[in-house]
Amino acid sequence: MTLRRPAGSPGQRGEAGAATAELAVALPALVLVLAVALAAVDLGVAHVRCVDAARSAARALARGDDGAGALTEARRAAPSGSSVESALAGPRVTVVVTAPVPALLRPLGIAPPRAVAVARLESAP
Template identity: 45%
Template sequence: MPTASRAADRGAVTVEAALALAAFVVVLAMALAGIVAVSDQLRCTDAAREAARLVARGEAEKAREAVDAIAPGGASLDVRWDGDRIRVHVAAEPVTGLLPGVRVSAEAFAVAEPGVTAAGDGAR
């Protein structure tokens, strides 16, 4: 025969289990979003490195194509020249969108090959 204290606790385990399961799902989603953000960071790094290499060779028009192919969708490309030194910056929002305010980016540096200028009109 149930006592008064047992009757008041009926369903408490179900509620606790539901809350624990919801918390587990949230933590799992955040962990997966973090893994995707790290992957996107690596993709930005690869894209920046490839774009810097292409710009240094005088193939600046192909740098945008490389960033579009390698980096996450919607990535921005910024190329800065300082004499014969080239700085390439690639930035993007993580694909998942579960981490608001997080932006992944990478920079790469290169030195232009002889004859290559900021206008990209290298003499070959």
């Protein structure tokens, strides 16, 4: 035996369009979470590219390759907008590559991806 409510009963009146309203609230939140997750993945990829760029430049400078060429190659390997710096201290060369934070993550105060590579000069005693 099933009980049926008469049309227009109080239980049915307030539910009309509820699924549409819930979807209208949930969908933008889902899109925002997805965008932040993709920006976080981009941040991780940028860090790996910074590490690769710093290592390759440090190796090239330690071998005695042309300094400008090594830094240009590091800028090509690093994410766009990155800064590449090198310093020579005694028998070691240090290369620092810093990339910008993705725009969506800047308001969160995320530290920029940064990599430091140190290599001993091959001509050093």
